[in-house]
Structure formats: C-alpha cells, structure tokens
Amino acid sequence: MSAISLTNPAVERILRHLLAYGQSLSANLLVIEPSPEDNSQYLVSYRLPDNSQSNFLLPTNLGQAVLTALKEQSKINNRQREGQFTFIYEDQPVYYQVTALAHAKLVLQPINSQPLIAPAHSLGWETPDFELLKQTVMSGQGLVIFLGPRLSGKTSSIYSILNTIKSPQLNITTIEDQPKLRLSDINQIQRQYKVDINQLLRSVATTDPDIIYLNHLDSDLDLSLLTDLTSSKLVILRLQADSLLSALQQLSSLANYDAAIWPRIKLLVNQRLVKKNCAHCLVKGKLDYYTLDDLHNQFELDDTRALRQLDFYQGQGCLNCGHSGYAGQQALFELLPMSEDLATALTQNNHKTKLQDLISQSLATSLFEDAFLKAAKGQTSISQIQALF
Ligand SMILES: [Zn+2]
Numbered sequence: 001m002s003a004i005s006l007t008n009p010a011v012e013r014i015l016r017h018l019l020a021y022g023q024s025l026s027a028n029l030l031v032i033e034p035s036p037e038d039n040s041q042y043l044v045s046y047r048l049p050d051n052s053q054s055n056f057l058l059p060t061n062l063g064q065a066v067l068t069a070l071k072e073q074s075k076i077n078n079r080q081r082e083g084q085f086t087f088i089y090e091d092q093p094v095y096y097q098v099t100a101l102a103h104a105k106l107v108l109q110p111i112n113s114q115p116l117i118a119p120a121h122s123l124g125w126e127t128p129d130f131e132l133l134k135q136t137v138m139s140g141q142g143l144v145i146f147l148g149p150r151l152s153g154k155t156s157s158i159y160s161i162l163n164t165i166k167s168p169q170l171n172i173t174t175i176e177d178q179p180k181l182r183l184s185d186i187n188q189i190q191r192q193y194k195v196d197i198n199q200l201l202r203s204v205a206t207t208d209p210d211i212i213y214l215n216h217l218d219s220d221l222d223l224s225l226l227t228d229l230t231s232s233k234l235v236i237l238r239l240q241a242d243s244l245l246s247a248l249q250q251l252s253s254l255a256n257y258d259a260a261i262w263p264r265i266k267l268l269v270n271q272r273l274v275k276k277n278c279a280h281c282l283v284k285g286k287l288d289y290y291t292l293d294d295l296h297n298q299f300e301l302d303d304t305r306a307l308r309q310l311d312f313y314q315g316q317g318c319l320n321c322g323h324s325g326y327a328g329q330q331a332l333f334e335l336l337p338m339s340e341d342l343a344t345a346l347t348q349n350n351h352k353t354k355l356q357d358l359i360s361q362s363l364a365t366s367l368f369e370d371a372f373l374k375a376a377k378g379q380t381s382i383s384q385i386q387a388l389f
Pocket of ligand 1: 318320323326
C-alpha cells in the first residue's frame with residue numbers, strides 16, 4: 001500500500017479531485033469504467049450512503065490515464081486483481097481497497113478509519129520470548145502458528161509483529177477473510193467467496209513474497225504446497241485451537257495431509273487474554289491460605305513454598321476502573337519451538353500422550369509460567385489466572 005504520488009501532475013490532480021469528491025459525498029463505492037453509452041468517454045460513478053448514484057464523465061484518454069495510475073498505486077496487474085492505496089483527505093489517511101473487475105473496470109472502496117495497532121512490546125511479551133518470535137519470523141523460511149480460542153487476541157499479535165518487522169525491502173502479503181485493519185506497506189488480500197486456497201497461494205507465491213500470513217486453516221489446504229512454500233518463505237498461520245496439541249492435530253487431520261510439514265514448523269504461539277490490573281488501585285499482598293490450597297489442587301503443585309514467598313497484586317477498585325479493579329487486557333503467551341523429537345513423533349503419528357509429553361518438554365515458555373510471571377509483576381491477578389485454566 002502506498003500513498004498517492006504520481007509523476008504526471010495533471011493525472012494526479014484529477015485523481016485527487018475524483019477521490020476528494022467521493023469523500024465529500026461520503027461515497028462508499030467508486031467505479032471507473034468505459035462509458036457503456038459513449039465509447040469516447042469514461043464513466044466514474046459514486047455510490048452514496050442512501051444507495052443513490054452520482055456520475056462523472058471523463059474523456060477516454062484521461063479516464064485511461066487515471067485507471068493506469070490507480071492500478072500502479074494499488075499494485076494491480078494481470079496476476080494481482082486486488083490491491084490498496086492510501087489517500088490523504090483533510091489530513092486523515094483514507095485507505096482504499098481496489099478490485100479489478102475487468103481490464104478497464106476498477107472498483108474502489110474507501111475504509112476510513114484505521115484503529116491503532118499496539119506496538120508489539122506493549123502487548124506483554126517477555127523480552128526473550130519476543131526475541132525468539134522476531135528472529136523466527138525474520139529467518140525467512142518455515143511455518144509459525146498462532147493459536148488460541150476465539151477472542152484471544154491472535155490477530156492483534158500477528159498484526160503487531162508484522163507492523164514491527166515491516167520494511168520496504170520486505171514483501172509481506174496477507175490472505176484474510178476480512179482484514180480487521182489496513183496495514184500500510186503490507187499487501188492485504190481479501191479472500192473471495194469459495195476461492196480455492198491452494199490456487200490463491202500459488203498465485204501469491206508468484207509475486208515473490210518473503211512473508212505470507214494466512215488468517216485461518218482451510219480444510220482443503222494442501223500441506224505439500226505449504227511444505228514447498230515454507231522452504232523459501234515464512235508463512236504465518238492463525239488457527240483457532242484450545243491447545244498446542246489440538247492445533248497440531250488439526251494439521252494432521254487435513255484431507256491433503258503431508259508429514260513433510262512437521263520439520264517445517266518453527267514455532268507455535270498459544271495465546272490467551274486476561275484482565276489487566278488497574279494501575280491506579282492495585283494493592284500488593286501475599287496469598288492467603290485458601291488461595292494457596294486452591295492453587296495447590298488446581299495446578300497439582302508439589303508444594304506452594306515458592307508461591308508463599310511471592311507478592312501478588314489485586315486492584316481494589318477506583319474511579320479509573322469503574323470499581324472493577326481491572327483496566328484493559330493482558331496477553332499471556334505459550335511458546336513451543338518445534339523440536340526434532342516432536343517432529344519425528346508427529347511424522348510417526350505417535351499416540352497423543354507421547355505427543356503431549358514431548359510438547360511439555362519442548363516448551364520455551366508455558367502459559368502457566370507466563371501467567372504467574374505476569375501476576376507476580378502486578379499485571380494481572382491470581383483470580384484471573386485461576387479462571388483461565
Ligand atoms: Zn482502579
């Protein structure tokens with residue numbers, strides 16, 4: 001996605017005028033095509049919020065120049081039918097989704113708001129975990145899987161890491177059902193209804209991306225294709241799963257399964273969200289006997305001596321947090337770098353007890369560790385952790 005900057009000032013002026021006019025009308029769709037009635041003209045039509053239409057005619061040579069400029073700006077060509085660009089209107093960036101419906105027909109859809117993307121460091125990554133993730137994503141090849149239940153913040157984490165590492169030298173392409181945010185300098189492709197994911201991946205591969213993000217696991221995904229792609233590209237896959245084991249099982253139960261995928265997996269990130277302690281009213285204290293006993297039972301701890309020594313924090317409730325003791329959300333992460341033993345066990349289709357043992361042995365950080373670490377730092381409460389597991 002790039003901001004409008006054209007070499008031909010006349011075309012640039014007309015294009016700006018067309019877009020600004022659309023914005024002033026709050027048009028939600030803009031179509032540019034040769035006029036069906038008069039082949040010496042191009043028709044620019046705006047669809048307005050009340051579903052009425054406003055039209056504008058351009059001489060063919062100008063219409064063609066505008067069309068070419070728009071394709072160039074949104075990186076649309078014979079292979080790539082969709083793209084985006086940014087236009088500054090009244091000091092605010094407006095993002096346009098552009099789709100080529102035919103050789104000379106473009107549809108532009110403005111997306112006006114761009115919510116802020118949290119910087120990766122503010123999401124609650126512990127430094128060594130974040131470095132591991134960043135290095136893995138920057139390694140340029142392999143598969144990284146982000147998993148978690150619904151609403152566990154996977155997309156925010158992925159957007160945030162992509163936003164952190166993006167650079168003009170890096171070609172990042174995302175394939176998403178409905179992009180939640182428009183990311184500048186990242187090529188976001190919206191999946192069309194019933195599109196063949198394998199065909200789409202093959203066509204994306206021809207644009208030579210360094211990083212591909214797939215926002216869900218398609219049941220017809222061909223794992224041989226993914227294995228091929230991940231030998232020279234980094235693929236990030238987001239999938240809905242409650243545990244690391246169930247995420248791996250989803251891959252092994254695909255119709256187009258290929259065991260060669262296992263060694264390609266570099267890292268799995270399992271994420272949860274808990275409530276964040278309100279910074280204005282949190283109080284430090286030792287855990288009481290009953291809580292220690294509950295934790296002992298819930299987590300089958302050998303003993304609770306270590307926990308007895310630590311201070312934990314709980315918001316008491318104040319005006320800032322609406323007397324709830326919490327303000328905002330805190331992400332918790334579990335990181336599993338793929339180990340040789342685990343990849344072999346998966347290839348041999350070992351029993352899930354054996355797989356679970358190997359997963360536990362290979363963890364770089366467990367959810368349990370990250371949760372208690374963050375509770376001990378005051379970022380969340382013990383009751384939030386008890387409710388999570
Ligand atoms: Zn408070």
